[in-house]
Amino acid sequence: MAITVSLVALFGLVLFFLLRSRTLGPGAAFIAVMFGFFLASTGAAEPINRLTASLANALSHL
Numbered sequence: 001m002a003i004t005v006s007l008v009a010l011f012g013l014v015l016f017f018l019l020r021s022r023t024l025g026p027g028a029a030f031i032a033v034m035f036g037f038f039l040a041s042t043g044a045a046e047p048i049n050r051l052t053a054s055l056a057n058a059l060s061h062l
């Protein structure tokens with residue numbers, strides 16, 4: 001749970017700075033957010049969560 005919240009905050013910050021620097025337009029940001037929203041409701045969400053947890057676990061043991 002804590003990793004998920006942290007990743008959401010990280011991706012939110014990245015989107016914010018891309019919008020602020022005008023590297024990413026509002027339309028593209030909307031598409032990115034909607035892609036993430038719909039990806040979370042598919043069958044791919046669980047493997048992505050497991051992969052993220054495994055990577056976080058591996059990084060914590062370095």
